[in-house]
Amino acid sequence: MIKIAIDLGSSTTKIYRADSGNGIALAEPSCVAVSGVERTVKAVGKDAKKLVGKTAEFTQIVFPIHEGEIVDGKLAAAMLKEFLNRVGVHPHLLKRVQTVFSVPCGASQTLLDDYALLAEECGLRKVLFVDAPYLAALGSDLVLSESNPIFTMDIGGGVTNVAVLSLGGIIAGLSMNLGGHNMDANIIEKMARQNGLNIGDLTAERIKNEIGSLSDKVRASTVAQGSSVQTFYPASIAVQSGEIADCIRVYIDKILEYAGMVLNQLPAEVAAAVHKNGLCLSGGVAKIDGVAEYVSRSLEMDVHVTEEPQFAVVLGGGMIARDQRLYNVFSKKYANV
Ligand SMILES: Nc1ncnc2c1ncn2[C@@H]1O[C@H](COP(=O)(O)OP(=O)(O)OP(=O)(O)O)[C@@H](O)[C@H]1O
Ligand SMILES: [Mg+2]
Structure with a gap:
């Protein structure tokens, strides 16, 4: 077989x-x-x-x-x-x-x-x-049981899944059409509006993954290549991580809003256990610098991310x-x- x-x-x-x-x-x-x-x-x-x-x-x-x-x-x-x-x-x-x-x-x-x-x-x-x-949850090395609820959030390119589950079933959960692609589109829009530079999808994705950060301490930069909005000639500019942080944060905030709705549906005992156990965060977006820490601060709980959360x-x-x-x-x- x-x-x-x-x-x-x-x-x-x-x-x-x-x-x-x-x-x-x-x-x-x-x-x-x-x-x-x-x-x-x-x-x-x-x-x-x-x-x-x-x-x-x-x-x-x-x-x-x-x-x-x-x-x-x-x-x-x-x-x-x-x-x-x-x-x-x-x-x-x-x-x-x-x-x-x-x-x-x-x-x-x-x-x-x-x-x-x-x-x-x-x-x-x-x-x-x-x-x-x-x-x-399984792929993040968590053990499923009937009695211990697990809180998971997977933020991919186009979908985010949020659920509280046990081996018995999904206690509360939803999937929403939000993910890394929205952040890339937001970066494209911002580059055109603020810097007069048209960039492609692949460039936006690279910028997000290379220098994107939700940490105030990180000050990375990269060069974005594209074409001028006005002349259409090839052009390039330096981009700092701080300039695109908002393009990422707005979507993480939206996702957290939905996660709050899932948490609000939980019976009291389950909510208490979830708070104690923390969140298992996965999906490629979990690799972006500072996302796990930001989510942890917002939800006021521990966040667990495996080394390769996209897998x-x-x-x-x-x-x-x-x-x-x-x-x-x-x-x-x-x-x-
Ligand atoms: N180091 C990285 N490796 C892979 N993807 C990353 C990385 N950093 C950020 N990402 C982003 O994570 C997203 C892809 O994640 P993932 O592979 O989990 O999505 P997917 O499973 O293909 O899509 P979905 O689950 O939404 O249908 C993309 O937006 C990608 O740009
Ligand atoms: Mg996925």
């Missing part, structure tokens, strides 16, 4: 192979380059992302997963099939594959149907769909794929979905 876990992120698709080598076998941008009216696939994953902002008119870069939703089923299937191939799960092997597939917290039946259809189109037959917060969900999926006992526990839990 080939055992895998898939985290189909809005930014990055991650695949874990639990049968050979036990590890992350793929992490590639969730995008496809297509050309012409027939939308022929020209490149997938990192090869496609290299083309963002640089393509000729007849080539288009598509992110088939947007804010956690499958917005282009056909291209999502073409992309995932290619990724499966890249991790050695070739078409003739598909019959023997058992998959743990992450889905956003509290996904609607329509979205779950879309995921099921996608898996089917890729030839994956035995698939266990699991709410992302369980996977984020927490797929690592959690890998743990379930690998461990038959855990797999059976989750199979029972999702038997009626």
Whole structure:
């Protein structure tokens, strides 16, 4: 049996192979380059992302997963099939594959149907769909139990999942279409408005990840290259971390507002335990300097972040794929979905 876990992120698709080598076998941008009216696939994953902002008119870069939703089923299937191939799960092997597939917290039946259809189109037959917060907790090395509630927050590129859960179920939780992409868009807008510089998506993302910080002490800087808003000529300017801090902070504040709503729904005993245990923060945005500390100060509780928080969900999926006992526990839990 080939055992895998898939985290189909809005930014990055991650695949874990639990049968050979036990590890992350793929992490590639969730995008496809297509050309012409027939939308022929020209490149997938990192090869496609290299083309963002640089393509000729007849080539288009598509992110088939947007804010956690499958917005282009056909291209999502073409992309995932290619990724499966890249991790050695070739078409003739598909019959023997058992998959743990992450889905956003509290996904609607329509979205779950879309995921099921996608898996089917890729030839994956035995698939266990699991709410992302369980996977984020497991992949952050937390132990799930019936009695001890875990508070998780995963901030990805397009989706944030917030949940309080125990092995018994999700006590309160929600997913919202907010994440790193909003911050990138905010940086683009601010550069144009304040500095008269047009920059592309990749540049904005690089600036955010390289010098973005919510700590007052950090004063990093980088050079942003783009074109002048007025003359359209190539131009570049130096950017300080302080100038883009607000572009990040506004979205973290929004997320914290929703997290407050989740916490407000908790029974008193659970709320007390959550406060004592703290928050498990994951997703790529948790890597941005000062975000964990900012969240900790705002929520007035400890925040735990693993070394590679962008992989927490797929690592959690890998743990379930690998461990038959855990797999059976989750199979029972999702038997009626
Ligand atoms: N060092 C980093 N490595 C990867 N992503 C980072 C890093 N620092 C910040 N990020 C940001 O984190 C986001 C990607 O995180 P993640 O991989 O968890 O998202 P995703 O799972 O693809 O998307 P989603 O869960 O929202 O559907 C992007 O906005 C990216 O720019
Ligand atoms: Mg994710």
